[in-house]
Amino acid sequence: MTITRRNFLRSGVGGTAAVAACATLAPAPAEARDNHPIPENALGLLYDATLCIGCKACMSGCKDANNLPPENNVGEKLWDTPLELSGYTYNVIKIYQNGTMENKDKAENGFAHIKRSCLHCGDPSCVSACPVSAMTKDPNTGIVGYNKDACIGCRYCVAACPFGVPQFQYDTPTPQIAKCQLCKHRLAEGKIPACAGQCPTGATIFGTYTALSAEIDRRKAMTPGQPALFPRRTPDSGDTHEKAAAEYVDQVYGQKEVGGTQVRYLSGVPFDKLALPVGLPERSYAATSETMQHTLYGGLMLPGVALAGLVAAAWRGSKDHHDDDDQHGGHSHG
Ligand code: SF4
Ligand code: SF4
Ligand code: SF4
Structure with a gap:
């Protein structure tokens, strides 16, 4: 498993794309936040x-x-x-x-x-x-x-x-x-x-x-x-x-x-064989998605719209995770 569609989507990018039209309504400068330590x-x-x-x-x-x-x-x-x-x-x-x-x-x-x-x-x-x-x-x-x-x-x-x-x-x-x-x-x-x-x-x-x-x-x-x-x-x-x-x-x-x-x-044993997602970014998804929300809505984000985008992204990412798992040679089970 690599950083592909799943991780891209989990980052909120995919979900944010779903509300991209809204971005043009209230653009604001990005205020990137770091990972919480x-x-x-x-x-x-x-x-x-x-x-x-x-x-x-x-x-x-x-x-x-x-x-x-x-x-x-x-x-x-x-x-x-x-x-x-x-x-x-x-x-x-x-x-x-x-x-x-x-x-x-x-x-x-x-x-x-x-x-x-x-x-x-x-x-x-x-x-x-x-x-x-x-x-x-x-x-x-x-x-x-x-x-x-x-x-x-x-x-x-x-x-x-x-x-x-x-x-x-x-x-x-x-x-x-x-x-x-x-x-x-x-x-x-x-x-x-x-x-x-x-x-x-x-x-x-x-x-x-x-x-x-x-x-x-x-x-x-x-x-x-x-x-x-x-x-x-x-x-x-x-x-x-x-x-x-x-x-x-x-x-x-x-x-x-x-x-x-x-x-x-x-x-x-490599972790991708142990049903753990590998290739995850070092930047937390929370930091990425909250930064994007802040960028889109200048701190006055539209919570329902932003969360809907995040969740839509994550659901699609979850589907990709299972798709990726299905492609492994070995397998893990209970
Ligand atoms: S439930 Fe929350 S704290 Fe636990 S692994 Fe998932 S994101 Fe991390
Ligand atoms: S016993 Fe269960 S609930 Fe308690 S720390 Fe371990 S996994 Fe978590
Ligand atoms: S309690 Fe048994 S199954 Fe659980 S982690 Fe320890 S050795 Fe493994």
Whole structure:
């Protein structure tokens, strides 16, 4: 997947074109805004696919912590088997598989796991798109939270997220948007997010953005194949899991994508094979679209028209994302 139609459209350019005629009515000088930076005290997760054994303890922990009902996909209702994020699943582990699947964390004849949940973007498009501030980014922790009482159900956040994270509950007369909020209710009780708390191998750990950055650097400096210690739960827990160091691809997913995210990923398999969009710009879509709106309407933008353009662009981008996914050689599924 490359920067093509999808990313162009997500940037709001395509959607803005839909209202281009309006631009001539009230042109104003551009006031470009930069990406909002990751907050100094930001919290986040590190998911290291090379440590993940696919046990899905993080998924059941997430359901427990957030009072989410089981979802059954295999006929008999014996197991909670969500295959993707949904209105009742905030966190899902998927698997990439190719050929004989002999090699863990290798693209050829291999397999790898991937965690899907909110990335808690530094400059989130879901927050930018929400017309009533039901989606908010905590200025201190950077956690992207959701207020169901403020939400009007417009689903602009669903359309605007480049990672396909927010999910709408279509099957209830009182729907909400569903997405990970980094277990902020548990943080308030002095606990850590349930997924990190349940993970037996240290594949998912929780910490400050700074501490996770140091752990990322430590892991990337390891010699592949040599025995290494990996902390469980948090970088400084002192409780470690021993395993041979892996060979990582030369990318930390979330380090730069759309301005950086507070949930970051390490992997031995290229990220385009793990159902994550690659080739995203370093400039956040929120910065791009808000700059365009300001340009078009000189700070007195026509919110309905501008948002309609953004959402139209994002929906078309979403369709392209799926089209692109369909063209991959390997595949990921739950
Ligand atoms: S991943 Fe999507 S839902 Fe999560 S903060 Fe970013 S834009 Fe919002
Ligand atoms: S932080 Fe909490 S809500 Fe988010 S994926 Fe982990 S367990 Fe689920
Ligand atoms: S709990 Fe840890 S090892 Fe198990 S599936 Fe989740 S991330 Fe992977």
